[in-house]
Amino acid sequence: MSAILDILPMSSWIDTQGKPLIIAGPCSAETEEQVRETVSQIKTEGYAHVIRAGVWKPRTRPGSFEGMGEAALPWLVAAREETGLPIAIEVATPQHVELALKYGIDILWIGARTTVNPFNVQDLADALQGADVPVLIKNPVNPDLALWIGAFERINRAGIKKLGAIHRGFSNAQENKFRNSPMWNIAVELKTMFPELPLIGDPSHMAGKRAYLYELAQRALDLNYDGLIIESHRDPDKAWSDASQQLTPKALGEMLHELSIRQAEYGADFQSNLETLRSKIDNLDRELLEILGTRMSLVEQLGEYKRDNNVAVLQMNRWRELRKSRGDLGKQMNLYADFVEELFELIHMTSIRKQTEVMNSAPVA
Ligand code: PEP
Numbered sequence: 001m002s003a004i005l006d007i008l009p010m011s012s013w014i015d016t017q018g019k020p021l022i023i024a025g026p027c028s029a030e031t032e033e034q035v036r037e038t039v040s041q042i043k044t045e046g047y048a049h050v051i052r053a054g055v056w057k058p059r060t061r062p063g064s065f066e067g068m069g070e071a072a073l074p075w076l077v078a079a080r081e082e083t084g085l086p087i088a089i090e091v092a093t094p095q096h097v098e099l100a101l102k103y104g105i106d107i108l109w110i111g112a113r114t115t116v117n118p119f120n121v122q123d124l125a126d127a128l129q130g131a132d133v134p135v136l137i138k139n140p141v142n143p144d145l146a147l148w149i150g151a152f153e154r155i156n157r158a159g160i161k162k163l164g165a166i167h168r169g170f171s172n173a174q175e176n177k178f179r180n181s182p183m184w185n186i187a188v189e190l191k192t193m194f195p196e197l198p199l200i201g202d203p204s205h206m207a208g209k210r211a212y213l214y215e216l217a218q219r220a221l222d223l224n225y226d227g228l229i230i231e232s233h234r235d236p237d238k239a240w241s242d243a244s245q246q247l248t249p250k251a252l253g254e255m256l257h258e259l260s261i262r263q264a265e266y267g268a269d270f271q272s273n274l275e276t277l278r279s280k281i282d283n284l285d286r287e288l289l290e291i292l293g294t295r296m297s298l299v300e301q302l303g304e305y306k307r308d309n310n311v312a313v314l315q316m317n318r319w320r321e322l323r324k325s326r327g328d329l330g331k332q333m334n335l336y337a338d339f340v341e342e343l344f345e346l347i348h349m350t351s352i353r354k355q356t357e358v359m360n361s362a363p364v365a
């Protein structure tokens with residue numbers, strides 16, 4: 001896939017003095033008070049270059065808090081006046097763009113549920129024509145790199161040269177540790193294609209839970225991301241949206257302090273082919289293990305089901321069918337037949353071991 005973007009470096013729209021860009025702020029602007037207090041605490045902590053806040057919230061289900069809309073814009077303008085920090089908000093419709101520009105919002109971002117739809121992205125591009133505002137584009141909810149690139153092309157063709165990518169992970173149908181699967185290799189691929197495009201990690205929406213923020217943020221920095229966008233709320237548990245993934249401004253400061261920036265080791269990571277390829281392989285291996293972990297937890301459930309229904313662990317028909325279908329799949333993917341066979345023998349043996357263990361344990365009362 002070849003594509004060209006005409007973009008300006010990140011330093012043309014924000015000065016981070018060589019450090020990773022930190023965007024912090026609440027998932028949503030809820031009240032004037034909450035915005036003022038949260039932003040002022042973030043300012044006091046001193047780590048943020050930009051404040052984020054959602055004004056229009058794209059909610060999966062109706063009836064959840066859908067954002068305060070235009071009413072919140074003056075609160076954000078006031079927060080910028082008090083702190084001197086530029087403000088970023090999400091835009092999803094041409095009306096949002098129009099209002100954001102009218103209030104002089106400094107940075108816009110396009111959310112994951114908007115990036116998936118080329119019609120919506122084109123509408124935003126048309127509304128942005130002639131504006132000189134940085135636009136950050138979140139990855140689409142589904143793992144489709146071409147769709148993400150298409151969004152950059154549309155916005156870029158409208159004359160927006162201050163662009164950045166936000167990697168927030170991809171929705172996962174299977175059971176998973178994270179709210180959104182990172183699939184790091186997709187973002188690394190984007191950065192490899194467009195080394196000058198700033199890449200910003202969004203551990204908040206990947207994690208879904210505070211406990212995982214640190215490891216995801218560290219991983220983004222290890223991959224030489226240009227910055228992080230992290231949700232922070234004065235009273236996270238009472239947040240009107242995304243309560244379980246937000247941190248207080250102080251806790252965010254402590255977390256950022258703990259992160260190591262491995263500039264020296266990674267250096268020109270993306271310039272070096274060897275390093276790029278190795279980091280892609282590292283990512284894939286990690287995902288392989290994550291998938292094996294998910295598979296094993298399904299096997300465990302299967303074991304419990306067999307135990308409770310008095311079914312034998314090994315069913316020859318199933319194993320024969322599994323071996324054949326995996327062999328056929330492997331062939332389509334140009335993998336050595338004996339490799340696929342041995343791999344699935346090992347996986348199958350380990351599943352049997354797990355299920356036998358479950359069989360011999362007492363059901364939970
Ligand atoms: C957000 O940033 O609050 C948000 C809604 O994110 P996403 O578009 O990544 O779901």
Ligand code: MN
Nearest residue numbers: 027231241242
């Ligand atoms: Mn959010």
